[in-house]
Structures are given as C-alpha cells and as structure tokens.
Amino acid sequence: xxxxxxxxxxxxxxxxxxxxxxxxxxxxxxxxxxxxxxxxxxxxxxxxxxxxxxxxxxxxxxxxxxxxxxxxxxxxxxxxxxxxxxxxxxxxxxxxxxxxxxxxxxxxxxxxxxxxxxxxxxxxxxxxxxxxxxxxxxxxxxxxxxxxxxxxxxxxxxxxxxxxxxxxxxxxxxxxxxxxxxxxxxxxxxxxxxxxxxxxxxxxxxxxxxxxxxxxxxxxxxxxxxxxxxxxxxxxxxxxxxxxxxxxxxxxxxxxxxxxxxxxxxxxxxxxxxxxxxxxxxxxxxxxxxxxxxxxxxxxxxxxxxxxxxxxxxxxxxxxxxxxxxxxxxxxxxxxxxxxxxxxxxxxxxxxxxxxxxxxxxxxxxxxxxxxxxxxxxxxxxxxxxxxxxxxxxxxxxxxxxxxxxxxxxxxxxxxxxxxxxxxxxxxxxxxxxxxxxxxxxxxxxxxxxxxxxxxxxxxxxxxxxxxxxxxxxxxxxxxxxxxxxxxxxxxxxxxxxxxxxxxxxxxxxxxxxxxxxxxxxxxxxxxxxxxxxxxxxxxxxxxxxxxxxxxxxxxxxxxxxxxx
Numbered sequence: 001x002x003x004x005x006x007x008x009x010x011x012x013x014x015x016x017x018x019x020x021x022x023x024x025x026x027x028x029x030x031x032x033x034x035x036x037x038x039x040x041x042x043x044x045x046x047x048x049x050x051x052x053x054x055x056x057x058x059x060x061x062x063x064x065x066x067x068x069x070x071x072x073x074x075x076x077x078x079x080x081x082x083x084x085x086x087x088x089x090x091x092x093x094x095x096x097x098x099x100x101x102x103x104x105x106x107x108x109x110x111x112x113x114x115x116x117x118x119x120x121x122x123x124x125x126x127x128x129x130x131x132x133x134x135x136x137x138x139x140x141x142x143x144x145x146x147x148x149x150x151x152x153x154x155x156x157x158x159x160x161x162x163x164x165x166x167x168x169x170x171x172x173x174x175x176x177x178x179x180x181x182x183x184x185x186x187x188x189x190x191x192x193x194x195x196x197x198x199x200x201x202x203x204x205x206x207x208x209x210x211x212x213x214x215x216x217x218x219x220x221x222x223x224x225x226x227x228x229x230x231x232x233x234x235x236x237x238x239x240x241x242x243x244x245x246x247x248x249x250x251x252x253x254x255x256x257x258x259x260x261x262x263x264x265x266x267x268x269x270x271x272x273x274x275x276x277x278x279x280x281x282x283x284x285x286x287x288x289x290x291x292x293x294x295x296x297x298x299x300x301x302x303x304x305x306x307x308x309x310x311x312x313x314x315x316x317x318x319x320x321x322x323x324x325x326x327x328x329x330x331x332x333x334x335x336x337x338x339x340x341x342x343x344x345x346x347x348x349x350x351x352x353x354x355x356x357x358x359x360x361x362x363x364x365x366x367x368x369x370x371x372x373x374x375x376x377x378x379x380x381x382x383x384x385x386x387x388x389x390x391x392x393x394x395x396x397x398x399x400x401x402x403x404x405x406x407x408x409x410x411x412x413x414x415x416x417x418x419x420x421x422x423x424x425x426x427x428x429x430x431x432x433x434x435x436x437x438x439x440x441x442x443x444x445x446x447x448x449x450x451x452x453x454x455x456x457x458x459x460x461x462x463x464x465x466x467x468x469x470x471x472x473x474x475x476x477x478x479x480x481x482x483x484x485x486x487x488x489x490x491x492x493x494x495x496x497x498x499x500x501x502x503x504x505x506x507x508x509x510x511x512x513x514x515x516x517x518x519x520x521x522x523x524x525x526x527x528x529x530x531x532x533x534x535x536x537x538x539x540x541x542x543x544x545x546x547x548x549x550x551x552x553x554x555x556x557x558x559x560x561x562x563x564x565x
Contacts, residue, residue: 004389014396014410017125017391019409021257023414023440024455025442027077028440028445030076032445033068039065039069047445048445049456049463087119087133087136087168088132089115091133091139092118092343094135110353110357111350113369117346118132122387127173129169133165138343144162147199162207166214166215173339175207182200185200221458228460228461230458230488234487238316239314239315241315244314244315247314255342259341260386261384263342263346265378266374299347306344309338319334356368407507414443416555416556417446420449424448433451433530434452434531436493436532437494440503441493449532453492453493453494457490466522469522471494471495473518476497478496478497479499480499494518496511497513497517515537516537516543532562534560537563546563
C-alpha cells in the first residue's frame with residue numbers, strides 16, 4: 001500500500017493513466033462541469049456535442065464525482081483511486097468478519113490479503129468504488145435480514161445506510177442488478193420459508209428510492225424525456241448460440257474490459273482446484289448432502305450464471321425478448337451481471353483458504369498465505385486495462401533506462417493545458433465551437449474549448465444524424481468506421497477516410513492518410529469555427545482552407561494546427 005501511494009504521490013500528473021474510456025471520457029466531462037459551475041445547475045446545456053443537457057452527465061450526489069468539484073483533476077483522480085482501495089478492503093473485511101464469526105481471528109491473514117487484492121482490482125476507475133463497495137451493501141442487507149426488529153434504532157440505521165448506498169454505487173452498472181437480486185431473494189425466501197421476508201422487501205424499496213434520489217437526473221432522462229436518443233439505433237453484435245458459450249467461457253477465464261480483476265493467473269486455478277478437492281472429499285467421505293450447502297459451489301454457480309448472461313447479451317433472440325418485455329430499457333446493457341464477478345472471485349478464493357486453514361495443517365496454512373500474497377502481487381504487477389500503477393512504473397522505468405520518451409502520454413501530456421492556454425490566448429478564444437482531429441475531443445473539452453464533437457453514451461438521435469452528414473465522405477471509404485459509428489455512435493469524431501484510428505493517444509501521430517475527409521458545409525452548419533488538428537491536411541487547398549496557425553510548447557508532445565472555418 002505504501003508503494004502504491006509513493007508511486008502516485010511522486011509522479012502525480014506524470015502518472016500514466018488509461019486513456020480509453022477514462023481520460024477521453026469522464027475526466028474531461030467533470031472538468032467542464034467544474035470550470036463552468038454546472039454541477040448543481042438545471043435546464044442548462046454543457047458545451048459538448050454542440051450543447052447537450054446537463055442531465056446526461058454524472059450525478060452531483062456521488063462520492064466519486066464530488067471529488068472533482070472539490071479537488072483539482074489529478075488529485076480528484078488519485079483520491080478516487082485511494083478510496084476505491086479503502087472501501088473495497090474495509091467492506092470485504094467487515095463482510096468476512098460477519099460471515100466467519102468466531103473463525104475470523106484464526107483465518108485473519110488470508111482475509112486481509114484477499115481484501116487487499118480485491119481493493120486493488122484494476123477496474124473501470126470512474127466506477128471503481130461502485131465495484132469495490134458491493135461487499136458493503138451485501139453486509140448491510142445481511143445484517144438487516146439477521147437483525148431483530150425490536151432493536152429499532154439499529155434497524156433504522158441499517159435502512160439509512162442502505163438508502164445512502166447509491167452515493168458509492170451507480171444504478172446502470174450495479175444498482176439495477178442489486179435490486180433484481182434482492183427482489184429474487186424475496187420471492188425465493190417467501191416460497192422456501194412460507195413467510196414473507198418483509199424486512200428484505202422494505203430494503204428493496206428503500207434502496208430503489210435511494211437510487212432515484214441520488215441519481216434523479218438519470219431517471220429523469222430514462223423515464224420522462226421524450227427525446228429519441230442514440231440508444232434507439234444502437235445494434236448489438238449478433239452471434240450464434242454456439243458463440244455465446246465461447247464468449248461466456250472467455251469472460252469466465254479472462255473478464256471483459258471494464259471489470260478485468262486479474263483473477264486469471266492465481267484466483268481462477270486455485271478456486272477450480274479447490275472446488276474439485278472439496279467436492280471430491282465430500283463424495284469420498286459419503287457427505288454428498290454437504291455439496292449443495294457448500295458456499296464455494298454456490299459462488300461458482302453464480303459466476304457461471306453471470307457469464308452466461310454476458311454471452312446471451314450478444315444473442316439476438318434473447319436481447320430482443322428483453323427489450324420487448326421492458327421497452328424503457330431498450331439499449332440497456334444487461335450483460336453487466338458480470339460486474340459482480342470480481343467480488344465473487346475473491347470471495348471464492350477466500351473460501352478455499354478457509355478450508356485449507358480448517359485442516360490445521362501448517363503447510364496448507366503457509367501455502368494459503370503464499371497464494372494470497374501472490375494474488376495481491378498479480379493484481380499490482382500484471383498489466384490489465386486499467387492498471388495505472390503498473391503502467392506508471394513501466395513507462396517511468398522505460399524513460400529512466402532508455403533515456404527517451406515512451407510511445408504513450410502521461411496525464412499532463414495528454415491534456416497539455418499550458419499549450420492550449422497559449423492557443424486560446426493567441427486566438428482570443430471566446431467559446432466558439434470547435435472540433436478535434438488526430439486527438440480525442442476530450443482534450444479540447446478539458447481545456448475549456450466548446451466542441452461540436454465528443455464522447456457520450458446517450459445524446460439525441462437527431463444530432464447523430466446531423467454528424468453523420470459531416471463524416472459521410474469518410475464513412476464511404478471506411479467500412480469498419482461506418483459500422484462503428486452507425487451501430488453505436490457514442491464516439492462523435494472526425495473520422496479517417498481510410499479506416500485509420502485518428503484519435504489514438506500516442507506521442508507521435510502515425511497516420512498514412514493526412515487528408516481531411518468531411519463535409520465542411522455540414523460542419524459549418526453546426527456553427528463550427530475551428531478545427532484543432534495534430535496533422536496538417538494535405539488537401540487543405542482542395543477544401544478551400546487557409547494555411548493553419550501552428551502551435552507547439554516544450555510542455556507538450558503535440559503540434560497543433562488550428563484551421564479556421
């Protein structure tokens with residue numbers, strides 16, 4: 001933990017943080033909301049995508065989001081990283097303590113190590129706290145279910161904790177499914193115990209009210225807005241039923257982009273081997289009745305259920321049936337059941353270690369501790385998508401050893417605020433609309449430049465169609481990008497006419513095609529005044545563009561060509 005803190009406190013803005021679905025998205029949005037004082041505003045537009053409703057951006061009533069209107073950008077990011085770890089560790093330890101009861105002290109070492117590994121999982125940073133706080137809501141619900149109603153003060157405190165839990169969570173990632181699992185538990189317990197579980201039912205209502213209150217903007221847009229959004233035109237990748245099983249198997253072994261939890265290398269083999277040995281022991285010793293009661297088996301089945309849902313999400317008959325039954329949730333990503341698997345994998349790992357300790361064999365205890373420590377080291381040092389700690393160490397070590405810069409940019413370089421301050425001063429910039437080329441529009445957003453492009457998961461279908469006219473010439477020559485934009489559309493950019501990625505966040509641009517392939521009349525119709533480009537267009541004369549103003553700065557890897565429309 002000291003090593004993690006030391007690395008980020010030493011490098012701060014020179015840390016190498018994941019750009020994709022991170023620096024190119026929420027960090028820039030939050031900076032715009034903060035700089036323009038829009039966090040608590042209503043009926044206002046944010047100057048992204050030619051002006052979209054403030055309600056389409058993050059809630060002001062979120063612990064993670066609150067960091068960005070209290071602290072400067074990089075410090076908010078690092079504090080969020082630290083809180084993710086602290087909440088994950090404390091929640092995991094408290095839940096383990098409650099479940100293990102008197103056995104907790106005897107297995108404290110593997111509990112602490114599993115909690116540490118879980119807290120460090122390199123998941124989607126903006127919703128990292130939502131991922132690692134799942135043990136906490138599990139604990140609150142369990143305590144409420146176990147508690148006698150005669151202890152009214154503590155019962156009310158538990159309901160209050162459940163109501164406030166959405167401060168740590170996010171409805172679209174975890175909340176919808178937590179409520180679904182709770183509702184399912186109400187029905188199962190009612191049938192099994194022949195008694196209505198009223199406390200759990202009330203908890204469902206209380207938690208639902210909490211999500212509605214703390215994320216009122218999201219619910220307003222989902223349920224009460226008449227605007228047709230890009231969610232109506234999003235298409236899922238269609239796969240065969242056989243491919244569903246392949247996707248599920250891949251998710252089981254590796255985990256997908258946002259929830260890569262580093263379980264592949266230690267947790268997965270230990271859990272699978274442990275499951276085999278434990279069930280073989282029950283069979284050998286004629287204790288087959290204990291197989292159905294073994295917590296490890298239940299957790300593993302839950303993981304399997306989640307990954308099957310993940311696979312079925314790509315299967316057209318399944319998701320069409322879902323959207324037909326629940327029309328307001330058209331476009332909703334219900335494959336996010338797998339977002340619970342990080343917690344489940346580390347709970348399963350702890351189950352195996354508890355069994356190893358229960359044998360009272362010293363060698364197995366030492367082995368359990370060693371494997372738990374190895375799980376922590378794997379989480380820290382194996383490259384995963386959002387492992388900012390690993391990539392910061394790797395890139396900084398590369399610079400020291402090789403005495404040259406790496407291929408990628410750090411936080412400060414990506415946003416290059418000093419360079420853009422110079423550009424804005426020279427242009428006498430006054431909120432004119434602009435677009436980016438050769439970089440993410442988020443770079444302009446972060447630097448206070450109003451953009452007609454951007455990256456947002458929900459905005460009006462009408463604007464998507466307007467932008468499609470702008471990039472139509474490029475899409476004609478880019479089959480991949482044509483499919484990418486028309487079937488998804490969240491990333492609104494000036495695309496290449498040659499299927500090249502024109503916004504890759506690398507220190508040097510490596511495009512083979514330096515043309516701007518776009519309908520400039522359609523772009524001007526969106527009031528676009530400037531194009532900020534990392535390349536000088538080879539067809540500027542053909543497009544009728546004047547020679548650009550060129551800007552560089554020692555603090556930035558960018559050379560920016562500013563074209564005036």
